[in-house]
Amino acid sequence: MLAVCAQRGDSDDVGAVLNRAGEQFRVETVTGIDGVVARLEADADGFDCLVTDHGLSWPLVRDVLDAVHERRPALPVVVTTDAAATGVAADAIDAGAVEVFRWPTTEQATLLARRVRTAVSGVQTAIRDLTPSECTAVFEHVDCGVAIVDISEDDCRYRRCNERLAELADTSVEAIEGRTPIEVFGPEHGPDIEARYRECLDGDEAVSYTIGPDPLDGRVFHEAQVRPIATDGHSESLLVAVREVTSERERQAELRRSRRRLRALFEHSPDMINVHDAEGRIVETNAQLREMTGYDEATLTDMSVWDLDQAADPERALSLWEEMEPGDRCRSEGEFLCRDGTTFPTEVHIRCLGVDDGERFLAISRDVSDQRERERELQRKNDRLEEFASVVSHDLRNPLQVLRGALDGAAEAGDRAHFDRGHRAIDRMEDMITDILALARQGDTVGELRTVPLARIVETAWHNLRTADATLVVETDLQIRASEIRLRQLLENLLRNAVEHAGADTTVRVGTLPDGFYVADDGCGIPAADRDRVFDTQYSTAPNGTGFGLAIVEGIADAHGWQITLTDSEGGGARFEFSGVTIDE
Incomplete structure (x- = not known):
């Protein structure tokens, strides 16, 4: 028995305790991982069991288990651990220990000795040689194809195979046993199969590879495992196990296709998508989110949800996510911050995902500015x-x-x-x-735009009004793109407004601007304090005014995409300037 301790000479270490147990143990004690490795490499088969001391740290115990499994996988390992340590037992069993013994306990020497004997006895029972009839039963009734191959420097032949292997190879047992891979599978595939066997022989370790779809029956995939099992000094024996994996490969292929489709949907979705963890850290984003916000992937995955969403409340969000189960959904409204400092409103739908490495949340967001x-x-x-x-x-x-x-x-x-x-x-x-x-129609579209002469529309609008002694002066020959009906409505309201407010003998001028036109009168003008309100409905200073005229003007201008500026005319009256007008030469 090999005991591994933190340091030699401790009267309470496992080696000393086992020596006091009254059992006929031969206990050899080493310290640290270097001692374990050196002793196993010197005589890996010289021990029936290995016991780790309770004073070893868990990382060191894990290293010991790895060293044993690498050099002698069948050697049972008993791990002793302090009773106060938590989680070590499960970790040790997962790492390959056969027993975990809590330390200290009453009668610990007797109990530990009993655990060691149980561990050794269990392994010896497990590796008891099979009888010939048992070997035949296993060989013939396993669900995979099995063959024993005798291989030497200059020869490679199948000594024995079962019916399942013959079935997978689409031949008979008699056509395989005693023959070489080239004789069984032909010159096209035989050399490659023999090369795999020699690869296993040269490396003295198991080799796995996939055959298909051509080497065997041309339709299915097979997975082969080859491992050395015996030697007589002149030749080696290999155990070959072959199983059909067509459905598995098809499932894997479909899984890969599904993953590609999901990745394409994720990356090319018209919606913005990000995945974040339960702490709000962004772990993955799609192209639409990067394009809309202006950030690259590295920047976004270095941000939290609330760095991106200015409307998110971290405390409320964390509480909500904590209560969500996989498949649960929720909705919120956000305000995403772009790289250039601007923001835009979003509608965010979040779904809790069940994944292996912890909770993840899929957030699908949409720009709702429109x-x-x-x-x-x-x-x-x-x-x-x-x-x-x-x-x-x-x-x-x-x-x-x-x-x-x-x-x-x-x-x-x-x-x-x-x-x-x-x-x-x-x-x-x-x-x-x-x-x-x-006014009710001002939110409608202006309809078809065409080139119209501004001067003619102005004069038509003037003649439609009762203008008394007012004078119209048209100083423009512009041809502009507009809806003639809506433009005439705009001008009628402006001209009527000028006559009503500037007086019966006012002079109204219509002239050209670099990108539009203006309408001006020589009345008393509009006070600066009122200029922000003149386009409001029901604003009027005329006794009989409806208060809708300038609101109609603004609506028609907006429908054309024009901008209105209100200022003073040269005569001291009001001047309405329209810019952004499309002018045809």
Whole structure:
């Protein structure tokens, strides 16, 4: 028996304890891994058991087990360990120990001796020689093809094989036994098979390789294992075991194809994908996430989820992930930080994955900037509907009341003035209805754009208005890309606004800008404090104004992609400049 101790001379080490056990043990004690290796290499078969001392550290015990398994795999090893040590027993058994003995315990010498004898007896029972009938039963009834090959320097022949090997080779036992690999499998495959046998012989260790799909029956794969089993001084004997692995290879191939498909889906998904661990560390990302954020893979895998997602709450996220089981899902809204410092909103779907090396979470994210903009646009439309409801319920009620009063007055007195007042109320309602319809359509697309002469559209819009003594001066010959109907609506509202606010004798000018045009009047202008509000609905300083005119102008300009700037004209009035206009030469 070989005892391994931390240091010699300790009265409480396993060697001393076994010598006091009263058993007929021959105990030899060595120290450290170097002592174990030296003794095993000097006489690997000279011991029936190896016992490690409880004072050895677990890394040293593991090294001892590795050394034994490398040099004498069948040698039983008993590991003694302090009772206070936790987890060592399971680790030692996993590493190949046959027994683990807790130290100290009462009657430890007797108990340890008993454990050693049990370990040695178990191994000896396991390696008892099989009887000839047992050997034949094993040889004939195993589910793989088996052959014994006698191989020398100048010859290689099958001494014996079973029916399963003959079946796998698509031949008979008689056609294999006593023949060489070349005679059995032909000159195309025989030399390669014999080379494998000699490789095993030269290396004095087992050799595994796969045959297929051609060497045997041309349709299936086989896995062969060859190991040396005996020598008589002149030739060696090899044990060859062959099993069909076609279905296994097909499963492996399908697994590889599935992995490639999953990898392609992961890498080329239109959604952003990352995998992170239970602590929020990002471990893998796909191309879409890298493209959208501007980070490379190395940078992202050096970040945490909350480094990337500015809206993530680490405490809440960690608590949520801790409660998730494999397959569970959750959803959140995020704000991803890009490499250039900008952010964009995201919708994040997270799924808990069950993997071998710990919890992983698959996060699939999508940029929802467009969705958020649509939501904002919908909210704006809803707000306009509220405004329309207010106009219909309140603002239109006023001129209706005026009209009712005028009709009542006319019915009683027949005075012409009452009819005039009623007509003015009707005119005001018509103006309000026209403006409400125009404002309701301002979120629509402008339709087909075509090249139109700006001057002609301006003059048409002017003639559609009641302009009193106002003067129009057109100083442009621009040809621009626009919707003629919507452009005329824009100009009618601007020109009407100028006449109503600048006075009946105002002069309105329409001229050219480098990338657009302007409309200006010589009235009193718009105070600087009001310029941020003039495009709001229901903003008006005219007694009979609807408050929708400039809101309509802004909506039509936005639909064309134009920008509006409000400033002072040369005459001190208001000047509306439109830029970003497509001009045709």
